[in-house]
Amino acid sequence: MIVPKIIVNNKEVEIEEGMTVLQACELAGAEIPRFCYHERLSIVGNCRMCLVEMEKSPKPIASCAMPATDGMKIKTNTPLVEKARKGVMKFLLANHPLDCPVCDQGGECDLQDQSLFYGHDSSRYTENKRQVKEKYMGPLIKTEMTRCIHCTRCVRFASEIAGIPELGAIGRGEDTEITTYLEKSMESELSANVIDLCPVGALTSKPYAFEARSWELKKTETIDVMDAVGSNIRVDTYGWEVKRILPRVNEDINEEWISDKTRYACDGLLKQRLDTPYIRENGKLQKSSWDKALRLLISKLKLFNSNEVAGLVGDLADLEMIYSFKSFFEKCIGSKNFECRQDRIYINPFERMNYIFNSTINGIEDSDFILLVGTNPRLEATILNARIRKAYIKNRLKIYSIGDPGDLTYPYINLASNTSLIRAIAYGTHEISEKIKKSNKPMIIIGESALYGETGKYIFETLKYFLSKNNFIKENWNALNILTQQASRVGAIDLGVHSINETENFSFFNKLDNDEFRFLYLLGADNICFDKKDKFIVYQGSHGDKGAEIADIILPGAAYTEKNGLFVNLEGKLQTAYKASYPPGDAREDWVIFNDLANMMKKPLDYNNIQSLQESIKKNIQLKINNQINKNNIINFVNDNISIKSIDYYYTNSIARSSKVMNECRQISKKFLFTGIEKAS
Amino acid sequence: MSIKKISKTQPETFEFSKDNLLEAEREIKKYPKNRKASAVIALLFLVQKQNDNWIPLAAIEYVARLLSIPYIQVYEVATFYSMLNLSPVGKYFVQVCTTTPCMMRGAKKIADLCKKHISKDQNKLSENKLCSWTEVECLGACVNAPVMQINQDYYEDLDENKTKEIIQTLQKDKLPTPGSVKNRKNTAPSEGKTTLLEVKNA
Numbered sequence: 018m019i020v021p022k023i024i025v026n027n028k029e030v031e032i033e034e035g036m037t038v039l040q041a042c043e044l045a046g047a048e049i050p051r052f053c054y055h056e057r058l059s060i061v062g063n064c065r066m067c068l069v070e071m072e073k074s075p076k077p078i079a080s081c082a083m084p085a086t087d088g089m090k091i092k093t094n095t096p097l098v099e100k101a102r103k104g105v106m107k108f109l110l111a112n113h114p115l116d117c118p119v120c121d122q123g124g125e126c127d128l129q130d131q132s133l134f135y136g137h138d139s140s141r142y143t144e145n146k147r148q149v150k151e152k153y154m155g156p157l158i159k160t161e162m163t164r165c166i167h168c169t170r171c172v173r174f175a176s177e178i179a180g181i182p183e184l185g186a187i188g189r190g191e192d193t194e195i196t197t198y199l200e201k202s203m204e205s206e207l208s209a210n211v212i213d214l215c216p217v218g219a220l221t222s223k224p225y226a227f228e229a230r231s232w233e234l235k236k237t238e239t240i241d242v243m244d245a246v247g248s249n250i251r252v253d254t255y256g257w258e259v260k261r262i263l264p265r266v267n268e269d270i271n272e273e274w275i276s277d278k279t280r281y282a283c284d285g286l287l288k289q290r291l292d293t294p295y296i297r298e299n300g301k302l303q304k305s306s307w308d309k310a311l312r313l314l315i316s317k318l319k320l321f322n323s324n325e326v327a328g329l330v331g332d333l334a335d336l337e338m339i340y341s342f343k344s345f346f347e348k349c350i351g352s353k354n355f356e357c358r359q360d361r362i363y364i365n366p367f368e369r370m371n372y373i374f375n376s377t378i379n380g381i382e383d384s385d386f387i388l389l390v391g392t393n394p395r396l397e398a399t400i401l402n403a404r405i406r407k408a409y410i411k412n413r414l415k416i417y418s419i420g421d422p423g424d425l426t427y428p429y430i431n432l433a434s435n436t437s438l439i440r441a442i443a444y445g446t447h448e449i450s451e452k453i454k455k456s457n458k459p460m461i462i463i464g465e466s467a468l469y470g471e472t473g474k475y476i477f478e479t480l481k482y483f484l485s486k487n488n489f490i491k492e493n494w495n496a497l498n499i500l501t502q503q504a505s506r507v508g509a510i511d512l513g514v515h516s517i518n519e520t521e522n523f524s525f526f527n528k529l530d531n532d533e534f535r536f537l538y539l540l541g542a543d544n545i546c547f548d549k550k551d552k553f554i555v556y557q558g559s560h561g562d563k564g565a566e567i568a569d570i571i572l573p574g575a576a577y578t579e580k581n582g583l584f585v586n587l588e589g590k591l592q593t594a595y596k597a598s599y600p601p602g603d604a605r606e607d608w609v610i611f612n613d614l615a616n617m618m619k620k621p622l623d624y625n626n627i628q629s630l631q632e633s634i635k636k637n638i639q640l641k642i643n644n645q646i647n648k649n650n651i652i653n654f655v656n657d658n659i660s661i662k663s664i665d666y667y668y669t670n671s672i673a674r675s676s677k678v679m680n681e682c683r684q685i686s687k688k689f690l691f692t693g694i695e696k697a698s
Numbered sequence: 699m700s701i702k703k704i705s706k707t708q709p710e711t712f713e714f715s716k717d718n719l720l721e722a723e724r725e726i727k728k729y730p731k732n733r734k735a736s737a738v739i740a741l742l743f744l745v746q747k748q749n750d751n752w753i754p755l756a757a758i759e760y761v762a763r764l765l766s767i768p769y770i771q772v773y774e775v776a777t778f779y780s781m782l783n784l785s786p787v788g789k790y791f792v793q794v795c796t797t798t799p800c801m802m803r804g805a806k807k808i809a810d811l812c813k814k815h816i817s818k819d820q821n822k823l824s825e826n827k828l829c830s831w832t833e834v835e836c837l838g839a840c841v842n843a844p845v846m847q848i849n850q851d852y853y854e855d856l857d858e859n860k861t862k863e864i865i866q867t868l869q870k871d872k873l874p875t876p877g878s879v880k881n882r883k884n885t886a887p888s889e890g891k892t893t894l895l896e897v898k899n900a
């Protein structure tokens with residue numbers, strides 16, 4: 018086969034079928050200015066900034082929209098090209114206000130950068146500049162529509178990636194305006210990505226408005242903890258304050274999008290913070306010193322039997338925290354009563370594939386059949402849902418759901434929501450099981466709502482048995498997927514922070530409900546529901562939330578942007594988060610607290626610096642990965658309904674609950690009934 | 699032309715009449731099932747016919763539901779085309795062509811008459827709330843210039859007297875006979891055919 022070739026500036030490059038001239042030029046190392054073109058959106062070719070010269074063409078061509086074909090001769094650096102681009106730029110600037118000094122996009126603006134190369138020093142345009150009224154788009158997006166150059170990236174993002182077509186260009190010609198229908202707030206959980214997409218300052222971030230200039234901020238590349246996806250983010254800080262959070266490209270996880278919660282929960286890092294230890298005296302929490310608080314903790318510990326002492330790990334914990342917590346419990350207290358499943362779901366921890374998303378997020382795009390079981394990926398893992406939508410757009414794959422999750426931004430077929438359906442699938446009496454068997458790379462995604470109690474055990478083990486029987490759990494494709502929602506979950510189970518044994522899955526919670534524990538150590542655990550009664554409770558965490566409310570001793574810890582830490586995402590990928598800021602006041606990094614406690618108890622832990630701690634964590638996880646047993650359990654049928662738990666999306670963890678922006682979003686989202694498109698009557 | 703203003707007073711609901719619903723279904727059937735959205739312009743025009751020449755927001759939402767497309771998509775179309783009005787324009791909507799051929803044949807005078815006898819400003823209702831007028835670009839009937847369009851019909855070969863008569867008829871809530879006021883047949887010469895005499899239907 019002959020590989021098609023194209024000559025760019027006298028340099029020959031090999032191209033792939035379906036490439037555009039712009040992409041070919043990039044391959045050849047020639048940079049092409051653009052506004053409307055974006056790799057992940059459809060091509061419209063309306064900004065005309067990417068003009069290049071093509072041999073035998075009398076006029077310059079828009080390279081973003083022109084398919085590259087064999088033998089094309091392209092020039093990108095001729096006087097003609099420069100003149101054409103300068104002309105385009107002149108038109109773009111004719112109506113663009115000269116307000117860069119007060120524009121939040123200043124310093125990271127495509128128009129600003131490109132006008133440096135293609136802008137004229139003066140304009141011959143003598144008419145009045147166009148004025149456009151500001152539009153309301155919700156609590157996250159600030160608009161300054163006079164600056165808009167009508168690239169329609171935001172419109173395409175809303176309808177293509179977010180899947181909720183709520184932005185549009187109204188009017189025509191000079192009167193074109195971008196808006197939502199009657200200036201409604203945007204409903205998508207990905208809405209704020211239009212801010213990054215906007216090449217000018219028309220759509221900017223409302224919470225970040227006039228907070229800082231982009232060049233004054235310290236930028237730290239790290240990992241998000243708002244859900245279990247582990248989106249790659251960049252945290253911008255000014256001094257101690259986290260000013261904003263932006264996405265970072267990771268093709269395997271979040272591509273270049275992040276959810277609104279990831280982006281805007283960061284103002285919660287400044288509020289409700291625990292900055293000093295507290296001790297409850299006469300029913301009231303009093304400020305205390307570290308020394309006093311730790312001494313009290315140790316003296317209280319001595320009062321209880323080791324089997325009366327229990328610990329619960331929260332949703333935002335990093336591995337250092339979890340591992341040092343576990344070592345502290347095992348070594349200093351001699352107790353194995355610890356748990357990480359605040360939501361009390363069934364998990365089979367004996368093999369790694371039982372609790373991770375085995376097909377991987379990238380794998381979704383290769384899949385040809387998806388069955389959702391008791392999950393609403395749109396709210397549980399927004400970024401993953403966007404990937405399912407992408408796969409749907411690309412392959413038009415069939416998606417089925419057991420349980421009704423509502424609008425997922427792509428069509429799916431809703432099946433009945435009883436466990437008898439699971440039995441029918443496993444026995445092969447339901448049409449779905451035939452469909453699964455016939456597909457090449459099916460995926461079954463089991464969500465939290467399907468994993469409660471004995472029902473959860475039945476559903477999980479039955480589906481796993483069904484998949485392995487039909488040879489879908491293999492080296493190169495594993496169809497079994499668990500959709501966890503907590504950033505700490507997979508890592509905590511990897512490190513064995515659970516009290517699950519072969520016979521009992523919920524022993525911890527049974528003991529908790531039967532009041533067998535009298536001393537409870539909450540490690541950032543805020544989503545728990547149990548009766549306090551006369552339990553002595555220690556809360557260690559970053560925010561004064563539900564856990565701190567009931568605590569007798571509060572130890573202030575660091576939030577996820579304030580420490581270096583390892584996280585395992587729902588696919589089981591180990592990622593490192595870096596320290597962008599530092600804990601407020603007297604708060605300390607969490608593993609240091611356990612180290613201090615152990616030293617005070619004269620039972621020092623095995624490590625005394627972060628490197629050796631991280632090494633032993635990595636060793637533990639590797640052990641878990643190597644441990645494959647391939648065991649299937651057959652469970653007796655449990656008749657139950659699978660109903661999808663409603664999620665208070667903007668309020669899922671203590672950081673989000675402290676955030677003012679999230680609170681606003683929550684208030685507005687309560688008004689939404691059904692999204693974007695109302696069902697045809 | 700500035701962006702079209704959305705009327706402040708809006709009816710609560712909108713629904714097609716029985717006949718128009720049938721018509722709408724006929725329009726929708728012209729396109730493949732998954733391309734229903736293509737019928738949007740036809741449907742909006744139908745709304746306009748039914749609703750005294752303008753489209754209320756309720757109708758935009760109604761059409762969107764009928765075609766299972768987002769509201770914003772219908773809204774985009776409704777704001778794009780100058781043919782579609784988003785605020786009340788009068789039961790008799792007079793559109794005076796003021797493009798070059800009409801202008802050369804005296805469109806200015808006709809516009810002045812509208813100003814005098816209908817309303818001072820364009821797109822404002824007349825005193826009895828029956829009529830409104832606006833200047834438009836070429837209506838494509840240059841041979842019979844000057845021309846104006848009232849609702850669905852063309853009035854051609856206008857002069858001042860005839861225009862005045864037409865407007866007065868409108869003010870009485872009546873629609874005058876459309877076509878050339880000189881009783882010309884289509885675009886044939888005013889004195890009758892001069893060629894193709896032997897062809898009956900030419």
